[in-house]
Amino acid sequence: MRQIERSRQLYLRAQEVLVEGVNSPSRGGRFYKPHPLFIDHGRGGHIYDVDDNEYVDLMLGFSALVLGHAHPEIVEALSRAAKAGTHYAAITEIEVKVAERLCQLIPCAERVRFANSGTEATMAAIRLARGFTGRNKFIKFEGHYHGWYDDFLLNCHGRPTDALGTRKDPVLIPDSSGLTRESLANTIVVPWNDIEILLDKANQYKGQIAAIITEPVMSNIGCIPPKPGYLEALRQITRDNGILLIFDEVVTGFRYAPGGCQEYFRVVPDVATFGKAMGAGISIGAVVGKREIMDTFSWGKVLHYGTFNATHLAMEVVHTNLDVLTRNGNANIKHLHDIGNQIIAGLREIFNHRKVPAIVQGFGPMFQIYFTQKESIGDYRDYCSDVDTEKYSRFAHELIKCGVYVTVSNGLHSITCTAHTEEDVDRVLNAADDALGNM
Numbered sequence: 179m180r181q182i183e184r185s186r187q188l189y190l191r192a193q194e195v196l197v198e199g200v201n202s203p204s205r206g207g208r209f210y211k212p213h214p215l216f217i218d219h220g221r222g223g224h225i226y227d228v229d230d231n232e233y234v235d236l237m238l239g240f241s242a243l244v245l246g247h248a249h250p251e252i253v254e255a256l257s258r259a260a261k262a263g264t265h266y267a268a269i270t271e272i273e274v275k276v277a278e279r280l281c282q283l284i285p286c287a288e289r290v291r292f293a294n295s296g297t298e299a300t301m302a303a304i305r306l307a308r309g310f311t312g313r314n315k316f317i318k319f320e321g322h323y324h325g326w327y328d329d330f331l332l333n334c335h336g337r338p339t340d341a342l343g344t345r346k347d348p349v350l351i352p353d354s355s356g357l358t359r360e361s362l363a364n365t366i367v368v369p370w371n372d373i374e375i376l377l378d379k380a381n382q383y384k385g386q387i388a389a390i391i392t393e394p395v396m397s398n399i400g401c402i403p404p405k406p407g408y409l410e411a412l413r414q415i416t417r418d419n420g421i422l423l424i425f426d427e428v429v430t431g432f433r434y435a436p437g438g439c440q441e442y443f444r445v446v447p448d449v450a451t452f453g454k455a456m457g458a459g460i461s462i463g464a465v466v467g468k469r470e471i472m473d474t475f476s477w478g479k480v481l482h483y484g485t486f487n488a489t490h491l492a493m494e495v496v497h498t499n500l501d502v503l504t505r506n507g508n509a510n511i512k513h514l515h516d517i518g519n520q521i522i523a524g525l526r527e528i529f530n531h532r533k534v535p536a537i538v539q540g541f542g543p544m545f546q547i548y549f550t551q552k553e554s555i556g557d558y559r560d561y562c563s564d565v566d567t568e569k570y571s572r573f574a575h576e577l578i579k580c581g582v583y584v585t586v587s588n589g590l591h592s593i594t595c596t597a598h599t600e601e602d603v604d605r606v607l608n609a610a611d612d613a614l615g616n617m
């Protein structure tokens with residue numbers, strides 16, 4: 179029987195000084211029962227809690243740890259950078275080198291601007307698009323999350339279907355209190371994977387829309403790939419209407435392909451945002467894009483500041499990470515796909531064999547399980563109406579008990595790292611079978 183007593187005690191202590199005992203609500207007691215686990219350390223594809231339980235880690239620092247925990251070359255890069263001083267009030271050669279690498283790897287990247295998180299990158303990208311086009315409005319899709327900035331923070335969480343309004347005219351639902359009506363006034367929300375409604379909105383607001391921002395594979399309502407031709411259609415509509423296309427590759431970047439989903443699907447946006455896997459576990463963000471658009475960040479035009487933008491420390495880590503990911507013909511990126519595809523196929527077999535109505539959606543490095551009678555979940559509304567998220571949470575809690583650390587929120591996803599092995603695949607599949615047996 180697994181002991182988690184030390185986690186319980188630390189959680190009681192944490193609640194005295196941290197709001198809900200955590201620093202980001204999705205890690206807290208609202209989701210994790212009977213309480214969240216305190217992690218002591220991680221190594222490779224595994225983490226260890228303070229009660230000495232070991233888990234195969236399929237959360238990996240909310241998708242940041244593409245190389246797994248404590249990768250020796252990342253540890254070495256951190257230590258090298260720390261010895262030389264972590265940050266200076268000046269530019270460094272390594273910033274140029276990393277930017278050059280990004281411009282080689284990412285199809286739309288001709289210029290780069292670094293920030294410190296995915297949220298900072300998407301905030302900057304929207305301001306850039308407004309500054310470049312002189313238009314105020316932008317389109318975001320139902321269920322897509324781009325960070326916690328005011329303009330974006332709506333229609334991300336799952337809700338009862340009667341709260342959503344019609345597909346053509348979704349009700350704008352802020353995901354937080356403290357947002358002003360004004361900050362949401364220029365945000366247009368439409369369903370994803372639906373070209374007709376998007377075309378209607380583009381016509382209705384002709385000449386007023388600065389950008390369409392999209393996750394190229396949806397990662398914040400589980401895992402929902404684009405319908406065939408959808409990203410291409412987005413590219414066409416934006417081009418026809420003088421709208422900038424922004425790919426938010428904060429989750430997909432450096433994962434589906436070295437150049438992200440734009441390389442994988444061969445659809446090149448005008449601007450793209452990155453974070454998470456780019457930093458292999460340290461905080462980083464980046465906006466990249468076509469030169470004439472990105473140059474709007476010049477002095478006197480669109481302002482983007484930041485004490486910690488592109489620290490020497492962060493740049494050393496990103497540089498090493500890109501080396502590791504792309505060496506031997508991108509062998510490590512291929513490994514992310516292989517491991518993910520093996521887990522996905524194995525889980526499907528288990529659900530089939532046990533006659534559990536569940537699907538595993540996604541491919542390669544990212545996937546999510548939906549307990550549903552449907553054959554696929556195509557968008558946010560399907561998720562709200564046809565997915566048993568309570569059942570998923572019960573399953574995920576059982577899986578954690580069986581030694582696999584997954585998100586207990588159906589709206590997030592599972593993710594692979596380069597350190598996962600075939601033995602980990604077996605452990606995940608055995609645990610999944612046991613977890614279903616225990617339910």
Ligand code: PMP
Binds near residue numbers: 326393397398454
């Ligand atoms: N965009 C996407 C697609 C995300 O999933 C996230 C975070 N989950 C963000 C942006 C925000 O990134 P960060 O948490 O680093 O601010």
